[in-house]
Amino acid sequence: MPAAIRIDGLTKHYTVGFWKPRPYLALDGLTLEVEQGEVFGFLGPNGAGKTTTLKLLMQLIFPTAGRAEILGRPVGDVDVRRRIGYLPEHPYFYDYLTAEELLQYFAGLFGHAPAERRARASRLLDEVGIGAERRLQLRKFSKGMLQRVGIAQALVNDPDVVFFDEPMSGLDPIGRRDIRQLILRLRDRGCTVFFSSHVLSDAEALCSRVAILSGGRLAAEGQLSELLAFSVRGWELVVSDLRDEALEHARRVGVIAGVTPLGQGRFALDLPRDSSPERVLADLTAHGAQLVSLNPLRETLEEYFVRQVAEHPATRGLDQ
Amino acid sequence: MNPSIVLQVAGSVFRESVRDRVLYNLVAFAVLLIAVSFLLGQLTAGQDVKIIKDLGLAAIGTFGLLIAVFIGVGLVWKEVEKRSIYSLLSKPVRRHEFILGKFCGLGLTLVVNVAVMSVAFYLVLGWLAWRETPEVRASWAAPATDPAMLKAVLLITVELLLVTAIALFFSTFSSPFLSVLMTVALWVIGSLSTDLRDLGTVVDAPVAAGLARGLYYILPNFSAFDVKAEVVHGVPVGAGYVALTTVYGAVYLAFVLAAAVAVFARRDFK
Amino acid sequence: MGRTTALLIVCLAVAATGLQAGLDRVGRPGLPDGVTGNILYLRSPGVATRAALSYRSLAADVYWIRTLQHYGRTKLSDEARKPYDLLQPLLDLTTSLDPRFNVAYRFGAIFLAEDPPAGAGRPDQAIALLEKGLVAQPGKWEFAQDIGFVHYWWRHDFDSAARWFQRAADMPDAPNWLAPLAAVTLAQGGSRESARLLWQQVVAEADADWLVSQGEFRLRQLDALDQIAALETLTREYEARRGDPPASWEALVQSGALRGMPLDPDGFPYRLNPYWGTVSLDERSTLNPLPTDAGTRP
Missing domain, CATH: 3.40.50.300 (P-loop containing nucleotide triphosphate hydrolases)
Structure with missing residues (x-):
């Protein structure tokens, strides 16, 4: 074929x-x-x-x-x-x-x-x-x-x-x-x-x-x-109704690198790549938090291209 | 070449021209002819049939010329400019089939246009003749509905097809504005081509005269297609002349189309 | 489109039309009235034929219409002097653009040859125009006949007229009355009889109403000339008998020479000059002015 x-x-x-x-x-x-x-x-x-x-x-x-x-x-x-x-x-x-x-x-x-x-x-x-x-x-x-x-x-x-x-x-x-x-x-x-x-x-x-x-x-x-x-470097977990003790509890289950309040009771949690987001999420929801979104963090195409262009100086115009 | 593809491309050109209300010019033609034939009777000392014939044949040629030039120059350019050609050429359509289809489509529009105008023309002339007494009719140089005028119509049609091919040729690589300019310029020069040939008799410069003579043979001789005055005066136009001129037009047309195909075949659509 | 916009458009259109009419009335500065109408855009037939491209016969039609307008307008104008100055160049352009425009040659020759105020009074230009027509169409006997006609009627050159009638008679398809016409013209050129023959042929052969009525008019003039000659014979006889010309038509009627008031072919009474005994047309008669020389000899 x-x-x-x-x-x-x-x-x-x-x-x-x-x-x-x-x-x-x-x-x-x-x-x-x-x-x-x-x-x-x-x-x-x-x-x-x-x-x-x-x-x-x-x-x-x-x-x-x-x-x-x-x-x-x-x-x-x-x-x-x-x-x-x-x-x-x-x-x-x-x-x-x-x-x-x-x-x-x-x-x-x-x-x-x-x-x-x-x-x-x-x-x-x-x-x-x-x-x-x-x-x-x-x-x-x-x-x-x-x-x-x-x-x-x-x-x-x-x-x-x-x-x-x-x-x-x-x-x-x-x-x-x-x-x-x-x-x-x-x-x-x-x-x-x-x-x-x-x-x-x-x-x-x-x-x-x-x-x-x-x-x-x-x-x-x-x-x-x-x-x-493009491999995953970490996760961004967004939850609402997050109470302090839930956060404390979750920190013991997995590594949480950072917490950013987003307003309207929402928080973005920064999880490293090896922090098993499933377990953190399960723990948080068990303590009453609501999942808003869970996104993998990785280099976007745009970031990738910016880096590529920086690494390979312009090759477009042959006269340059 | 696949004739079915050419036909389908031609069909789409014809449909576009109908939807673009190109055929509305037929109404303008009919109104012009009828209005003028009403007005002329007063003015012209019995020459109204001659003048209607002159005007009708000139209008058939002119309306056709406008369509051939102004639509012809957009045929290919518009497809490229609007990028509709991208999806068309990704189908099993060869580029020469595309060009030939475009030509045939506009050619068909023109032929239909000329045919309908000719019918209207003969109807008006028939009506003029019916209005007059047999004595007046006998005094005309040629009968009002003289079938010999169809020879002029045929040669006008061949001329229009040649103009279409030239406009299409320019359209394959040039903007509509420039294409109109160049097509019209060629038509004007071609209509004056006997002057090019005879330049030697008035200019005392052998090089210039030779150059002009060369151009006379190379450029399309549009004046050859003009037998309007002859048929209006009832002067016989031989079948041999009509045939030879038609063959000349067909060969020149084929040459222009081949050139258009050659230019278009290697063109990049950036 | 709102009502205001529509109103504005209408107002502007009306204003533009009104201004155009105003411009017309004011006329161009520095030029007397009527001069603007006498512009000939092109004088060179060569330039005209090239500029007309494949629209030559249509352009010829336009120039022919302009010729007719120029002729008609000049003829009907109130001015005493009627120059017809554009007639020859317009006809030249028309026939150059369409060398087979037969009517332009034939009518044009008449317009050119006629004596003022009915025409330009230029038989030479008329002959030149017809000769140009013969170059384009050498077998056209009508042109040769018309040249003979101009020689006959306006130049009174009966030898040339007879020669051209003969040339016309020798052309293919020429009608058979041309040869006798040539013979009569040669034998008794300028006689009223040959003139009558000429005009009778024109009336019989002409393909335009205009020319027919022209011929009939000429024949009526010839009739009037015949009648005037006959009446003058009567007055001379009266004078011979009585010593004096008759004082009035009644005197002639009473003497038994006339049966009543003599009327010209238009129906107007003839004028009698009681002093000389000469007879003339009433000034209201359309037959004025009678030709003075050609064909006036009995």
Whole structure:
């Protein structure tokens, strides 16, 4: 079985500046392999080269060097596109079409008969949660609704590999949850999902593996939990109705590094990594405290990137 | 090339132009023609049929030209600018199929447009002829509803398709403003192309004259498509001329489209 | 849109229209009335044909309408002098833009050739215009016939007229009455008989009402000339008998030479000059002024 995606030394130079043209390295020798059936997170801050990579895979731009294959075929092969789906970043479609018509149009491009086009359009719009609005022209759609339509159109051919560029952007929390569930359903069907994000929590909930891109280069790759930078360093426990004796009692059960009052009777407790938060929580609730939230403390993508950039001085403009 | 893909892209262009109310120009055309034919009778010493013919044929060409230029220059540019092309090209659509589909779509819009205008044109002329006595009709250089005018309409259509291809070509790499400028400039130069050829007879500079002659052969010769005056005066326009001009238009059009495909095929969508 | 906005828009539109009308009344500073109407934007037919691109015949129509307006406006103006100064350049532009605009050549030649105040009085320009038409369409016998006509009627050059009628007769599709017309013109050029033949053909062949009525008018003038000649014969005979010309038409009626008051083809009574015995048209008659030379010889 060929790899779902194989990227080998993919490089893209842009020329920027009209009067004083200078090269700009958008992607620098990216090598990556994604197996079929994986949900792969492609992470990095804005401008890291994620969108460039996806556009190279879609042949919307052409590489300066390197090559890429999808399902064992070079990306330039049109037949590859029968088996893939793509959600562009900030998707935008034709103002004058309705959501229904757009999906029927795209379904037609895969050679489906009109009846089948209608059936697919209707099923996919249901799946992404577009209701009666499907008969409205797309220019009346909000950003979040366009995002949903964009996901629907990426799935119009029941693809084996889907590429989502920032699928969560523009969505409210409910929308994010819907898309997360959709990605998991796709995984369960055996579909390979390759999505980019600059938000770590999206990847955390979904991905079997991630790659982290920074400054056009691959910074790290592997399972998120294996990546040292992102392993849990402690916990933040927020409780209400905390009485002093409960706190005293809890201190004996586990280590509490610090207590910060948050107002409205709430307190944030700082627990070190090895302090077994389950036992502290059980003890506190036994003494009448109420759980508000329990969050792992670890480096965020943002912190990680700030550190990366500090460690690797700018490599973007070749003339610098 | 997959003809079904080309057709579907063309269909979407046609649908867009209909929804953009492009075909409203037909109403303007009909109103213009009818209003002018009412007004002219007083003014023109019996020349109203000639003038309606001149005006009708000129208007068919002009409305079409405006559509071809102003929609043609946006065809590709708009898709790239609004990024709708991203999702389209991730489907099994080759770039040349996209270009050909865009061309065929606007071409279809223009053909429908010209056809409807021609029907309205003949209806107005038929009405003018019906109003007049047989003696007056006998005095006209050509019958009011002379089918020979369809030759002019055919050549106008070929011309419009060529203009569309040129606008589309510029649209593949240039902004609409510049594309309009360049398309219109080419059309004007092409309409004056016999002057380019004959420059040698008025200018005493062999290099400039040679250059102008070269341009005459390279640039599209739009004046060749203009047989409006001939058909209005009932001067016979040979089938051979019509056929040769049509072939010239088709070959030039194919050349421009091929150039558009070549430019577009390697373009990065940043 | 609120009511105030709507009201404002209407007010501004009315104000703009009113100001435009005011501007019209004031006129451009430093120019006398009427001068602005006589501007010719383009004088060069070469420039016009290039600027018109593929709209040449439409531009020709526009110039033709301007020609008609210029002709009509000048003809109807109250001024004593009627310059028709734009007639020739307008016709030149029209026929350069559309070299097959036959009506422009033929009507234009008449406008140019007619004596003032009905026309520009420039038969030379009329002939030049028609010759330009013959260059564009060498087989157009009507143009050759019209050139002969201008020579005949306005230049009284009957030899040239006969030559052009013959050229017209020699062209393909020429009607068969042209050859006899050429012969008659050559043999008895300037006779009222050849003039009548000429105008009768115009009335029979003309494809425009305007030209037909023009021909009928000329034929009525010829009738009037015939009648005046006959009446003057009567007055001369009267004078020979009585020693003096008749004092009035009644005197002629009483002598039995006339049956009643003689009326011209327009229905106005002829004027008798009792001193000289000469006869003329009533000044109200539309047949004025009668041609003075061509075709006036019996």
